[in-house]
Amino acid sequence: xxxxxxxxxxxxxxxxxxxxxxxxxxxxxxxxxxxxxxxxxxxxxxxxxxxxxxxxxxxxxxxxxxxxxxxxxxxxxxxxxxxxxxxxxxxxxxxxxxxxxxxxxxxxxxxxxxxxxxxxxxxxxxxxxxxxxxxxxxxxxxxxxxxxxxxxxxxxxxxxxxxxxxxxxxxxxxxxxxxxxxxxxxxxxxxxxxxxxxxxxxxxxxxxxxxxxxxxxxxxxxxxxxxxxxxxxxxxxxxxxxxxxxxxxxxxxxxxxxxxxxxxxxxxxxxxxxxxxxxxxxxxxxxxxxxxxxxxxxxxxxxxxxxxxxxxxxxxxxxxxxxxxxxxxxxxxxxxxxxxxxxxxxxxxxxxxxxxxxxxxxxxxxxxxxxxxxxxxxxxxxxxxxxxxxxxxxxxxxxxxxx
Amino acid sequence: xxxxxxxxxxxxxxxxxxxxxxxxxxxxxxxxxxxxxxxxxxxxxxxxxxxxxxxxxxxxxxxxxxxxxxxxxxxxxxxxxxxxxxxxxxxxxxxxxxxxxxxxxxxxxxxxxxxxxxxxxxxxxxxxxxxxxxxxxxxxxxxxxxxxxxxxxxxxxxxxxxxxxxxxxxxxxxxxxxxxxxxxxxxxxxxxxxxxxxxxxxxxxxxxxxxxxxxxxxxxxxxxxxxxxxxxxxxxxxxxxxxxxxxxxxxxxxxxxxxxxxxxxxxxxxxxxxxxxxxxxxxxxxxxxxxxxxxxxxxxxxxxxxxxxxxxxxxxxxxxxxxxxxxxxxxxxxxxxxxxxxxxxxxxxxxxxxxxxxxxxxxxxxxxxxxxxxxxxxxxxxxxxxxxxxxxxxxxxxxxxxxxxxxxxxxxxxxxxxxxxxxxxxxxxxxxxxxxxxxxxxxxxxxxxxxxxxxxxxxxxxxxxxxxxxxxxxxxxxxxxxxxxxxxxxxxxxxxxxxxxxxxxxxxxxxxxxxxxxxxxxxxxxxxxxxxxxxxxxxxxxxxxxxxxxxxxxxxxxxxxxxxxxxxxxxxxxxxxxx
Numbered sequence: 001x002x003x004x005x006x007x008x009x010x011x012x013x014x015x016x017x018x019x020x021x022x023x024x025x026x027x028x029x030x031x032x033x034x035x036x037x038x039x040x041x042x043x044x045x046x047x048x049x050x051x052x053x054x055x056x057x058x059x060x061x062x063x064x065x066x067x068x069x070x071x072x073x074x075x076x077x078x079x080x081x082x083x084x085x086x087x088x089x090x091x092x093x094x095x096x097x098x099x100x101x102x103x104x105x106x107x108x109x110x111x112x113x114x115x116x117x118x119x120x121x122x123x124x125x126x127x128x129x130x131x132x133x134x135x136x137x138x139x140x141x142x143x144x145x146x147x148x149x150x151x152x153x154x155x156x157x158x159x160x161x162x163x164x165x166x167x168x169x170x171x172x173x174x175x176x177x178x179x180x181x182x183x184x185x186x187x188x189x190x191x192x193x194x195x196x197x198x199x200x201x202x203x204x205x206x207x208x209x210x211x212x213x214x215x216x217x218x219x220x221x222x223x224x225x226x227x228x229x230x231x232x233x234x235x236x237x238x239x240x241x242x243x244x245x246x247x248x249x250x251x252x253x254x255x256x257x258x259x260x261x262x263x264x265x266x267x268x269x270x271x272x273x274x275x276x277x278x279x280x281x282x283x284x285x286x287x288x289x290x291x292x293x294x295x296x297x298x299x300x301x302x303x304x305x306x307x308x309x310x311x312x313x314x315x316x317x318x319x320x321x322x323x324x325x326x327x328x329x330x331x332x333x334x335x336x337x338x339x340x341x342x343x344x345x346x347x348x349x350x351x352x353x354x355x356x357x358x359x360x361x362x363x364x365x366x367x368x369x370x371x372x373x374x375x376x377x378x379x380x381x382x383x384x385x386x387x388x389x390x391x392x393x394x395x396x397x398x399x400x401x402x403x
Numbered sequence: 404x405x406x407x408x409x410x411x412x413x414x415x416x417x418x419x420x421x422x423x424x425x426x427x428x429x430x431x432x433x434x435x436x437x438x439x440x441x442x443x444x445x446x447x448x449x450x451x452x453x454x455x456x457x458x459x460x461x462x463x464x465x466x467x468x469x470x471x472x473x474x475x476x477x478x479x480x481x482x483x484x485x486x487x488x489x490x491x492x493x494x495x496x497x498x499x500x501x502x503x504x505x506x507x508x509x510x511x512x513x514x515x516x517x518x519x520x521x522x523x524x525x526x527x528x529x530x531x532x533x534x535x536x537x538x539x540x541x542x543x544x545x546x547x548x549x550x551x552x553x554x555x556x557x558x559x560x561x562x563x564x565x566x567x568x569x570x571x572x573x574x575x576x577x578x579x580x581x582x583x584x585x586x587x588x589x590x591x592x593x594x595x596x597x598x599x600x601x602x603x604x605x606x607x608x609x610x611x612x613x614x615x616x617x618x619x620x621x622x623x624x625x626x627x628x629x630x631x632x633x634x635x636x637x638x639x640x641x642x643x644x645x646x647x648x649x650x651x652x653x654x655x656x657x658x659x660x661x662x663x664x665x666x667x668x669x670x671x672x673x674x675x676x677x678x679x680x681x682x683x684x685x686x687x688x689x690x691x692x693x694x695x696x697x698x699x700x701x702x703x704x705x706x707x708x709x710x711x712x713x714x715x716x717x718x719x720x721x722x723x724x725x726x727x728x729x730x731x732x733x734x735x736x737x738x739x740x741x742x743x744x745x746x747x748x749x750x751x752x753x754x755x756x757x758x759x760x761x762x763x764x765x766x767x768x769x770x771x772x773x774x775x776x777x778x779x780x781x782x783x784x785x786x787x788x789x790x791x792x793x794x795x796x797x798x799x800x801x802x803x804x805x806x807x808x809x810x811x812x813x814x815x816x817x818x819x820x821x822x823x824x825x826x827x828x829x830x831x832x833x834x835x836x837x838x839x840x841x842x843x844x845x846x847x848x849x850x851x852x853x854x855x856x857x858x859x860x861x862x863x864x865x866x867x868x869x870x871x872x873x874x875x876x877x878x879x880x881x882x883x884x885x886x887x888x889x890x891x892x893x894x895x896x897x898x899x900x901x902x903x904x905x906x907x908x909x910x911x912x913x914x915x916x917x918x919x920x921x922x923x924x925x926x927x928x929x930x931x932x933x934x935x936x937x938x939x940x941x942x943x944x945x946x947x948x949x950x951x952x953x954x955x956x957x958x959x960x961x962x963x964x965x966x967x968x969x970x971x972x973x974x975x976x977x978x979x980x981x982x
Contacts, residue, residue: 042915050934072915075914075917076914080650081649081914083653084648084818088818089830092823092826099913099915107651111651112652116441116442189544196636198646198650248544249544249545250544252550253546253550253551253635253636254636259931263931263932264525266736268736268737269542269737288733288734288746289931291734402460402463402636403463403637
C-alpha cells in the first residue's frame with residue numbers, strides 16, 4: 001500500500017508542471033525525512049577494501065548527525081550474497097521487514113533483482129540531489145545499467161573505468177591495445193594474464209577485447225541471443241587461444257581479482273595489472289602494496305566504463321531511511337569526498353555544469369594520487385555491452401577454457 | 404548421571420536435530436526438481452538435472468573433486484598412522500603433540516594463504532634461493548600452486564586433516580590399551596611398525612571410522628581452501644556450485660541445487676566405496692597379518708609415511724610462521740627473503756576490529772560449545788544406559804543423525820535452512836547463530852567425548868554412591884572430575900570449530916553479527932596478505948589459547964584446588980584463633 005502510494009505520487013509528480021513538481025517534490029521529501037528519523041538502514045556492500053569501508057563509516061557518521069538515520073554497513077564478500085538473502089526472504093514469504101535496506105550493485109545483479117521484482121521503487125529520480133545535480137544525458141550508463149533500463153529503481157553512486165597498471169622500472173612503453181598486448185605476451189611469455197571470468201573484471205576484459213576485435217560492434221548493444229553470437233565472438237576466441245599459450249602459468253590458472261593481480265604485479269610475476277578503480281594504483285602505493293614506480297594508463301581507443309548504483313529491496317522496512325542515505329550519497333559533499341584519491345578515488349556521478357561555483361571549486365581543488373589519471377587522460381569511455389553479453393561470454397569462456 | 408528422563412530428553416533433542424536437517428534437505432531437493440515458488444517455478448520437472456548433465460564443467464569439476472577428495476584423506480590417514488606408530492609414547496613426540504593444536508585451531512583459509520605464499524613461484528621458498536642460486540631476478544613462470552591436478556590443494560587438505568586425525572587417534576589410545584599391547588608385542592619380538600600394522604591399527608580403525616568419514620566429507624565439500632589454493636579451470640565441484648548459487652541469473656540456482664544433491668550422493672558413494680575398499684583390504688592382508696613374522700617389507704610404507712608426515716608438518720609450520728611476518732611488513736618484494744620495510748600499521752589497523760568483534764565471537768563460541776558439552780553428556784549417558792540395560796550395542800539413531808550436518812555440503816543445505824529461520828522469524832538473531840553453530844560444534848564435541856566417556860570405569864561412581872548417596876554431587880565430583888581432560892579437550896575442539904564457522908554465521912546472522920571469521924574472510928576477499936596475516940593471527944589467538952588451557956589446566960587442577968582449600972582452611976583456623 002505504502003509502496004503503491006509512493007509510486008503513484010511519483011507518477012503524479014512527473015505529470016504536473018515543473019513549478020508544482022518542485023513544490024510537490026520538496027513537500028514529499030520532507031515527508032520522507034520525517035519518516036526516516038530514527039530508522040536503521042542495513043547497507044549491504046562489498047567489504048573487501050579498507051578505504052571504501054572507512055568512507056562508508058564516514059558517511060554513516062554524517063548521516064546520523066544530519067538526519068538521525070543509523071547506517072549499518074553489512075560487509076559482503078560478494079554482492080550476490082545479498083541478492084540471495086532477499087530471494088530467501090521472498091521464498092519464506094517475508095514481504096516486509098526484510099533484513100536488507102540498501103544494496104550496492106550494478107549490471108547483472110541489478111537486472112536479476114529488477115526482473116524478479118525484488119526491488120523497491122521507482123525512487124531515484126525523485127531524490128532532491130538527483131534532481132539538482134545529475135544530468136541523465138551526460139552518460140548513457142546513468143540510465144542504462146549494462147543495457148538494462150534503470151527506470152528509477154536504483155540511484156547512481158559512482159563511476160568506474162577500466163585502467164591498466166605497469167611498473168615503469170621494468171617496462172618503458174606498455175601495450176596500448178589488445179593487439180599490442182598479444183605481441184607483448186609473445187615477446188615476454190608468462191607475464192600477461194587477466195582475472196578469471198565470471199569475476200566481473202575478468203568478464204570486463206573479455207568485453208573490452210571483444211569490443212576491439214569484433215567487426216560487429218553495433219551488435220553488442222543488442223541482447224546476445226538476438227544476434228549471431230558465434231560470428232560476432234569468433235575473433236575473440238581466436239585471440240584468447242593465442243594469448244593463453246603465452247600467458248601467465250600457461251593460461252592454466254587465472255588470478256581471482258584485481259587485488260590479486262596487483263599483488264602479482266608487486267611480486268613481479270606479471271607485467272600488467274588491470275582494475276576498475278581508477279585510483280587503485282595510488283591507493284596501493286600508499287599502503288605499501290605496490291612500488292612507487294607503478295603508473296596507470298588506458299588503451300589508445302578507450303576502455304570500458306560503467307556506473308554503480310544503490311538499490312532498495314522490495315521488502316525493506318526502512319525505505320525512507322534508505323532514500324535519505326541514497327540522497328546523501330549523491331550530495332556534492334559526499335561525492336567530492338569520495339573522489340578524493342586518498343579516500344577512495346571513485347569518480348563522481350554529478351554533472352560538473354550543474355554544480356554551484358563553490359562546489360565546482362572544491363572539485364577542482366581535489367588532489368590527485370601520483371599514479372591516478374585525470375579525467376582528460378582517462379579519455380574515451382566505451383559503453384558496456386547489453387547485460388546479456390556478460391552471461392553469454394562467461395558461459396562460452398568456461399566451456400572453452402575451464403574444463 | 405542420575406538423570407530421570409534421559410530417554411525423553413534424548414528423544415526431544417533428536418527431534419530438534421531432525422527438524423532443521425529435514426528442512427535443509429527439502430529446501431535443496433525441491434529446487435533441484437524445478438519447484439521454486441519465489442522465481443515463479445511451480446512445476447516439478449527434471450530440467451535442472453538435464454541442464455546439469457549437459458554442463459561439461461560439471462564432469463570436469465566432479466573428476467577433480469573425486470581425485471582431491473579421495474587422495475587427500477588417504478594420504479592424511481596414512482601419514483597420521485605412520486607418525487603415530489613411530490612416535491607414540493616417545494618423549495619427543497609429546498612436543499609434536501603440543502604443536503598440533505595451533506594447526507587444528509587456525510582457520511583453513513589462513514593456512515591456504517600461508518601455503519600459497521610459501522610455494523608459489525614468487526613465494527618464500529623460491530625467494531630463499533634467489534637470485535644467488537637460481538639466478539632468478541623475477542619469479543619463474545612455473546605452476547607450483549593452483550595446479551590443474553590439484554596437487555597443491557591436496558597438500559593443503561592433508562596439512563589440515565592429518566593433525567586432526569592424529570589428535571583423534573591419540574585420544575583413543577587408552578581405550579584400545581595400546582601401551583599394554585605394545586609391551587606384550589615387543590617382548591614377543593615384534594618390531595614397532597609391524598606391531599602397529601598387525602595389531603594396533605586394525606583395532607584403531609573401527610574407533611576412528613567416523614572422524615575419517617568427516618575428513619572425507621570435508622575434502623569433498625571444502626570451499627574456502629579450494630578457493631584460495633585449488634585450481635580454477637575448472638575448480639572443484641563445491642566451488643563450481645558456489646559460483647552457480649551466486650550467479651546473478653537466479654534460475655542457475657535450480658541447476659546448482661541439482662548439483663548440490665549430486666555432491667551429497669557423491670559423498671555417500673565415496674564413503675560406501677571406502678568401506679568396501681577397507682573390507683577388501685582387510686581380507687587381502689589377513690594372511691599377512693597372522694603369519695607370525697616379526698618384521699615385514701611393508702613396514703617401509705609406514706617408514707616412508709613418517710618422513711612425508713614430518714615434511715608435511717614442517718610445511719605447515721613454515722607457512723604459519725610466515726603469516727605473522729606479513730602482518731609486520733610494509734614492503735616485501737621478490738626476491739627478498741624478509742621484508743625490506745617494516746611497520747606496525749597493519750596491526751594497528753586491525754586492533755579496533757579485535758575489540759569490536761571479540762565479544763560477538765566469544766559469546767557465540769562459549770555458549771554453543773557449553774551447550775554442546777551438556778547435550779553430549781546427556782546423550783552419552785543415555786547411550787551408556789542402553790548399553791548396560793539391553794546389553795546391545797546397537798547405535799542409537801542420534802549417533803548417525805548428529806553427523807548429518809557436517810557430512811552435507813554447506814552451500815545448498817544452508818540455503819534451505821535459511822528459509823526455515825525466516826519462517827520462524829529467527830533470522831538475524833544471535834540465538835539463530837548459536838543454534839546453527841551448535842549443529843556444527845555438537846558432532847565434534849560428541850565424538851571427542853564418546854570414547855573416554857563410554858570407557859569410563861563406572862565402579863568409581865558406584866563406590867562413591869555407596870559411601871555417600873548424593874548422586875548429583877558424586878557425578879560431578881567423581882565422574883566429571885575424572886573425565887576433566889577429555890571434557891577440556893572436547894571443549895577446545897568445539898570452541899575452535901565454532902570460531903571457524905563462516906557460512907553458518909553469515910546466513911543465520913544475515914551479516915548483522917560480525918565475528919572474527921566473517922571479518923577475516925571478507926578481508927581475504929581483498930587478497931591482501933598483510934591484512935590476512937593480521938586477521939589470521941587474531942582469529943587464531945583464542946582457539947590456540949583455549950587449546951593450550953585445555954592441556955595446561957587438567958593436570959594442575961587438583962593441585963590448585965587443594966592449595967585453595969588449604970589456604971581457605973588456614974584462613975578459617977586463623978579466624979578461629981582470633982575469635
